[in-house]
Amino acid sequence: MNAKDIPVTVLSGSLGAGKTTLLNNVLNTEENLDAAVVVNDMGEVNIDAELVEETETTDDEEIIELSNGCICCRLRGDLLDEVGRLAEERDFEYLLVESSGISEPIPVAQTFALGYDADFTPEDTGRDFDPSEFYELDTTVTVVNAHSVYENFSSGAALTDEDVEAESDRMPEGVVMDQIEFCDVLVMNKCDLVPEEELDEIEDVLRTLQPRAKIVRSEHGGVDPGEILDTGRFDFEEAQSSAGWMHELEEGHHHEDAAEEHGVTSFVYRERRPFHPGRIEEFLSDIPENVIRAKGYFWIPSADAVAMGIDKAGTSVRAGPNSRWLASLPQREIEKYFEKYPEVEDEWHPEWGDRNTKLVFIGREIDAASIEEELDACVMTDEELERDLDSYRNPFGSDGQTEVGN
Numbered sequence: 001m002n003a004k005d006i007p008v009t010v011l012s013g014s015l016g017a018g019k020t021t022l023l024n025n026v027l028n029t030e031e032n033l034d035a036a037v038v039v040n041d042m043g044e045v046n047i048d049a050e051l052v053e054e055t056e057t058t059d060d061e062e063i064i065e066l067s068n069g070c071i072c073c074r075l076r077g078d079l080l081d082e083v084g085r086l087a088e089e090r091d092f093e094y095l096l097v098e099s100s101g102i103s104e105p106i107p108v109a110q111t112f113a114l115g116y117d118a119d120f121t122p123e124d125t126g127r128d129f130d131p132s133e134f135y136e137l138d139t140t141v142t143v144v145n146a147h148s149v150y151e152n153f154s155s156g157a158a159l160t161d162e163d164v165e166a167e168s169d170r171m172p173e174g175v176v177m178d179q180i181e182f183c184d185v186l187v188m189n190k191c192d193l194v195p196e197e198e199l200d201e202i203e204d205v206l207r208t209l210q211p212r213a214k215i216v217r218s219e220h221g222g223v224d225p226g227e228i229l230d231t232g233r234f235d236f237e238e239a240q241s242s243a244g245w246m247h248e249l250e251e252g253h254h255h256e257d258a259a260e261e262h263g264v265t266s267f268v269y270r271e272r273r274p275f276h277p278g279r280i281e282e283f284l285s286d287i288p289e290n291v292i293r294a295k296g297y298f299w300i301p302s303a304d305a306v307a308m309g310i311d312k313a314g315t316s317v318r319a320g321p322n323s324r325w326l327a328s329l330p331q332r333e334i335e336k337y338f339e340k341y342p343e344v345e346d347e348w349h350p351e352w353g354d355r356n357t358k359l360v361f362i363g364r365e366i367d368a369a370s371i372e373e374e375l376d377a378c379v380m381t382d383e384e385l386e387r388d389l390d391s392y393r394n395p396f397g398s399d400g401q402t403e404v405g406n
């Protein structure tokens with residue numbers, strides 16, 4: 001193995017701020033980028049990793065998924081385990097870690113900066129591996145949604161730290177503030193959604209909160225890879241002197257799972273039968289407010305060849321064609337796919353093939369049972385399924401994901 005330290009970039013940012021978009025952008029911009037990627041998602045199903053995988057990854061890239069927990073707490077040992085395994089297996093130039101929207105950035109950074117400590121000994125993972133031997137924390141990046149900063153502060157009043165605290169309560173992660181305060185690069189994403197003349201003000205707010213970071217504006221995560229990879233910006237001494245970092249050192253890692261601490265829960269909805277297009281459209285235009293984020297895909301009969309994706313971030317709900325169902329391809333192609341991914345064949349439905357619905361909901365104190373009930377009511381009845389399926393209207397168009405409702 002190479003003794004050289006691999007620079008690590010840790011991406012943080014609130015739910016839906018655009019971390020995955022930025023990650024994909026960076027992976028696709030630079031040809032032959034020799035990077036390994038760790039994606040951490042809160043839900044049981046790692047939709048983020050699926051979304052990252054959908055974009056073309058070259059053989060040079062490897063994506064590790066860590067699901068159902070957050071890498072700053074419960075999955076911290078797993079993170080160490082995986083990056084240890086990676087370093088043993090092969091050489092690569094960069095390690096990119098996308099933490100879940102609710103991860104506290106400090107413990108994640110500490111994992112790389114300090115390696116094991118008294119609480120996380122190699123014995124915990126049965127591995128004699130200290131990440132700081134092979135990795136060097138290089139850049140901590142926080143992606144913020146410029147639009148939500150704008151929406152919260154557009155009253156014209158002076159912008160204070162309290163405003164941001166208030167915003168982070170709403171967001172609903174008190175973590176947002178930590179994420180802004182603790183980073184080397186602050187990506188102000190979704191600039192396209194903010195009036196041009198407001199951008200400077202938003203940047204001022206962010207700079208007040210985080211004078212040390214380099215602020216980079218972006219639209220759809222379009223950031224030059226050089227801004228976040230191997231920048232050498234992480235400064236252990238300086239980071240250590242920041243209040244949050246000290247606090248974390250003193251507290252140790254016995255904090256609750258960040259998810260529970262902030263009342264954030266998630267659940268997955270799965271269904272084999274299609275949704276009635278009209279009813280699911282209605283559901284999507286009226287998703288309960290405490291659902292902060294919804295992601296995934298569903299099937300409606302009127303769009304037989306394509307899976308409909310949904311993406312809710314803040315008040316915006318987008319839905320529309322996402323990717324083709326395998327079942328719509330020629331049999332020969334399907335067989336080829338089965339050879340490569342036998343698990344897909346295992347789940348194949350005799351009539352519908354791979355068509356199915358998988359939706360992840362993340363929210364603050366969400367009522368999973370009632371959402372499930374509402375979705376169940378969107379599923380087509382036996383009677384409806386007997387009709388000619390092509391006769392159903394597709395309300396989501398054929399042009400990618402577009403805004404639903406209001």
Ligand SMILES: Nc1nc2c(ncn2[C@@H]2O[C@H](COP(=O)(O)OP(=O)(O)OP(=O)(O)O)[C@@H](O)[C@H]2O)c(=O)[nH]1
Pocket residue numbers: 013014015016017018019020021022048100101189190191192193218219220221293311313318
């Ligand atoms: N208008 C606009 N939309 C954006 C921009 N960046 C990302 N989006 C959209 O915002 C939504 C959320 O983006 P993601 O990249 O999935 O966000 P994320 O931070 O990875 O989300 P989580 O993993 O759930 O925390 C998607 O629908 C993106 O297409 C942007 O700059 N402008």
